[in-house]
Amino acid sequence: MSQTKTNFDSRREAFLDTADELFIELGYENTSIERLISRLGVSKGAFYHYFRSKSDLLDAAIYRLLSRYEAKFAEIVESDSPATKKLQSFVNSIFSAKTADRELATQIGDLLLNEANAVLMSRHRYAASQLFVPIFEKIIVQGVKEGEFNVESPSRVARIIWDIGQSWDENAYRVLFKTEEAMPELNTLLKLNNSYTLAIERVLGAKEGCLCLDSKLLEPWIETAHLHRAKNKPNSYAMEKTKALS
Numbered sequence: 001m002s003q004t005k006t007n008f009d010s011r012r013e014a015f016l017d018t019a020d021e022l023f024i025e026l027g028y029e030n031t032s033i034e035r036l037i038s039r040l041g042v043s044k045g046a047f048y049h050y051f052r053s054k055s056d057l058l059d060a061a062i063y064r065l066l067s068r069y070e071a072k073f074a075e076i077v078e079s080d081s082p083a084t085k086k087l088q089s090f091v092n093s094i095f096s097a098k099t100a101d102r103e104l105a106t107q108i109g110d111l112l113l114n115e116a117n118a119v120l121m122s123r124h125r126y127a128a129s130q131l132f133v134p135i136f137e138k139i140i141v142q143g144v145k146e147g148e149f150n151v152e153s154p155s156r157v158a159r160i161i162w163d164i165g166q167s168w169d170e171n172a173y174r175v176l177f178k179t180e181e182a183m184p185e186l187n188t189l190l191k192l193n194n195s196y197t198l199a200i201e202r203v204l205g206a207k208e209g210c211l212c213l214d215s216k217l218l219e220p221w222i223e224t225a226h227l228h229r230a231k232n233k234p235n236s237y238a239m240e241k242t243k244a245l246s
Contacts, residue, residue, distance in 0.1 A: 012050045012060075014040065019061050024103045028058060028111045055120070062108060062124055069097045070131045077135055083143030084210045090139065091197070094165075095217040102224050109173045125166060133162045143204065150205030161200055168196040176225040184225050189218050 018040055022031040033054055037047050051057045076089045098105050111117055137158035143149035151157045175192060176184050197211040 008050075011046075015047065015050055015057070016061050016064055019057055020104055023061070023107045027107055058111075058120075059123070059127075063127060065101060065104070065108075066128055066131055069094070070135075072097060073132070073135050077138050082148065083139050083146055084148050084206065086139045086142070087204075088211055090135070091211060092214050092217065095213065099217055099220050102221060106177065106224060106228055109177070113170065113173060113178075129159075129162055133158050136161055140204065143206070148206060148210075151203075157203060160203055164196060164199055164203070168193070172221075176221055177228055183229070184222060186215070186218060186222055189221070190215060193218070 015036070018036060019031065022036060022039070026035075031054075033044065033047055036057075037044055040046075051060065072093055073090055076086050076093060079086065079089075081089070111120070113121070137154050140149055140151060140154040140158055140161075144151060144154060172189065172192060175188060193213050197213060198208065200206075201208055201211050
């Protein structure tokens with residue numbers, strides 16, 4: 001790799017690292033190009049050398065996050081484990097990765113689930129599906145060969161499972177961050193996740209209970225939800241959080 005290419009990639013990564021920091025601190029809507037270049041100490045021309053717009057910057061940030069996940073999941077697929085274990089590891093790894101990045105994931109979720117950003121949401125979903133549906137398909141093909149899954153078309157079922165996963169993700173987010181009536185509880189989130197894992201098992205024709213989410217991966221999200229709600233509605237939610245934690 002040439003020195004010029006190395007420098008380009010390094011500088012682009014610096015933009016993305018700083019953008020992630022600002023998205024977490026301020027949210028996407030309140031992160032301006034001016035604030036970004038000010039923190040980096042560069043010119044606006046330097047920004048446009050790497051990105052066409054603020055939206056292009058967001059796409060790059062999301063794709064980088066997804067690519068990190070893809071690298072972790074690829075290791076699972078290439079392992080010698082049976083398909084059911086791979087699927088179990090895959091689901092737990094998704095939650096583990098998102099939990100590690102939950103502050104950024106929360107801000108991105110706020111943005112993507114806003115009805116005004118439907119086009120952005122569609123673009124993000126398509127990019128994610130291009131990375132992850134082929135991984136699902138490989139696991140399903142293996143599971144059919146091992147007699148663990150009963151499906152006629154692994155490619156079609158992989159897409160269906162991906163769609164179920166997207167619904168799961170959105171509904172979990174809404175339970176955590178968008179429900180106005182009450183603070184989310186771990187039991188509520190567990191029941192939601194159990195419903196979705198059961199749906200995936202049935203679509204695969206797999207043994208019930210083979211896909212079980214580690215509840216410990218959900219616990220940090222409850223605290224994040226409390227803090228997020230308190231930040232966005234300090235008068236009502238801060239009092240509720242204080243009561244819940246006292």
